[in-house]
Amino acid sequence: MRIRALAATSVLALTIMAPQAMAEVKFGALYPFSGPLALLGEESARGLEIAVDEINAAGGVQGEQVVLARGDAVDPNQAIGEARRLISLENVKAVFGTYSSSRSMAASQVAELSGIPYFELGAVADDITERGFTYVYRTNPTADSMAKLIVKMLVDKVAPALGKEPGDLRIGIIHEDSNYGTSVAGHQEDYGEEAGLNIVSVQGYPASIVDMSSIVLSLKEANVDVVLQTSYQNDSVLFLQQANEAGLKPAAIVGGGGGYSMMPTAEAVGTDLIEGVLDADFTQYAVNTDFTPGLEDFVAAYRDKYGSDPRSGHSLNNYVGAMAILQALDEADGLDPDAILKAVNAIDIENGTTAAGYGIKFGDGNQNERAFMMGMQWQGGKLVTVYPDDAAVAEMAITQ
Template sequence: MSPTQSGFNRRRFLKYSGAGLIALAAAPAVASCASPGTNESMLRLGALFPVSGTNALLGEESWRGVQIATDLRNAAGGVAGKKIELVFADVPDVNTATSEARRLVFNKNIKLGLGTYGSSLCLAASEVFARTGNAYVELGAVSEAITNRDYDKVFRLNPTAADMARVHMEFIEQYLAGALNKPVSELRVLMLHEDSSYGQSIVKLAKNAAADIGLTHFEAEPYSAKSTDLSSTVLRMKNLKPDVVLAVSYAADAVLLGRQIRDNDVKLGAFVGTGGGHSLASFQQALGSSADGVFDVDFTQIHVNKSFTPGIGDFVSEYRTRWNSEPASGHSLSNFTGALMLFDILEQTGGNDDPELFAAAARRFNLEAGTTPAGWGYQLDEHNQNQLGSMYVMQWSGSKLETVYPPEAAVRAPQLITPFGL
């Protein structure tokens, strides 16, 4: 059993993690010094995440997951006897992602990079690694374009936006249609979405997925995430009388939309978020009991079947110890899981970060679903996309976002509760 699949010895971790934590916390400063790259005793990897700027909240959350995975693995002996050192780069925007990727490759002799949370950031950073013959592993960005470019040394371990759309439609077909007592062909589904490239790309994928299940009454309604009043959008939605509303929102607009649905007393059969703002604790804190019953499709959350997610307890315990809080989203767990998979692949190369050796090992590596802390398995397709990373359906109940679908990952069955009630 690989370290990704097994639990960790907490006492051993606490004994050895101190130095690793200090090194990681100081990584931005350390990264400015000269680096010889990987050697006989040290495996040096580039880590690119936005911990400042507009993407800082979930960029930092993603980085936290990688930090925990690295310290746990170092406490367990590292990779093939080598200690892992992450050479960090803060990448708040596309231009910085490009320049920092070049700095890591040319100045720090980094052959393998990981990151990045944001799709545009990943596209920029991975382009540099790919065009210089190096390898890049994405742990959290969801755009289909990342792996559709077919760079032979760019890999993604997390599920994608298309997986999110597929789970939306699968949940409608397998649960909501029956719960609402309507065949799929008669359901009226409306997708409300913020109008940036993020929302537009999800809508396009959702339309294709809707056609696959015979969902013919599917409409989309865009809005600006910067708007301070969404009442006109809510009233149009009320007039359409949808059975199911799907929503693609950031943090502030998710709360605003929920409040205005509640305040206009709009009765919906079901409301399903698409990650983003609907996964954040701040959404439930702002809406209170009005959030009860809201579904959400996203990366694995911590309220999940523990037998399907071995090792999640170690992750949650370490997160709480370090930051005295619950994880802010599923991004930390997803990046934790992806980093552990990456380390297992590097174990197969003997801790050698040579891009060709790594790429060959990455394509050979396999894990079954239900054997990692996020419940994911691992098997690459011809585009270097992991086919066994999954999105799940969660539902808000009080302060908990509980996994309700699929059954093997669920902590309880889904409940059809009118969302945003007064």
């Protein structure tokens, strides 16, 4: 009897002393983790992962540790299937994503019909927040923001540097033909017309294109001064290489989007071809940090977690958006959809107070009305911020 009593006491003591597992709350992380957009999809997801690490280290969301269930949005159809799986089988409280506009358009509709909040942290097509959806929110700037910034750079900086009036510039617009590229190019035409720019060519192409020689030739024959390209990585590299081979040398190339903001693109084409190329995109890392408080801490966390420098500003912008949402949810009255929406609608973060520079406040269509893009240029093998002036760390360099 004595042995049994001791054994029972020991078991009871072990039970009392054993640490209790912390409760968990699950969210979806829906990105293209494989396929042609995997590089920036994975880079975007890393920003969300760092935000989760930070919120968990601070106690989690409402005392529960955040767990991410991954969904691989290889293409729009797969994005739909993965969104359904995350919602119905993984029982996520909300979905974060998605980087690609076409995939976001498809997956967010599933979330809307299911009454599950969907937080877009990186896709820019205007349509995402123009459908009147209740449960879909976007923290990042849009295609409209990108096009507006590009036109302002042409008018304010590029034309004066070339000693020309904006209307004297011959502009060629090329773009991949999904929601993303089409949205940006359409706004470039509209804003360009308002600014009196001379747009001589507009051409779309599939992002999977393997030969752009005919597009390059047409731009050369049009004697363009400036080429605007909205693209992913592969088509950015292809255009720069084939333009060089054909002797197309515009006074300025202005990229819009992930392809032009990535170090792997610069490595693929070489420093000579990328030098002087402009880019309008999410906040990058060579920027006035007085304007982007917390950016250096993010870079340090990225290096600690992944063993390298960030490959693009997509991770930074996903981090900023995710942190704002997760911090708001920590203050929510529960995690049912209505409580989540109430907490998110109350977010009011001023410009100049986040690592991306822009603040967060949701307006019409649940779009972050404070989000904006910046202008960068490849100089000496680095992508440095050159526009607007209060965020710049270098002067824009344009040579004829």
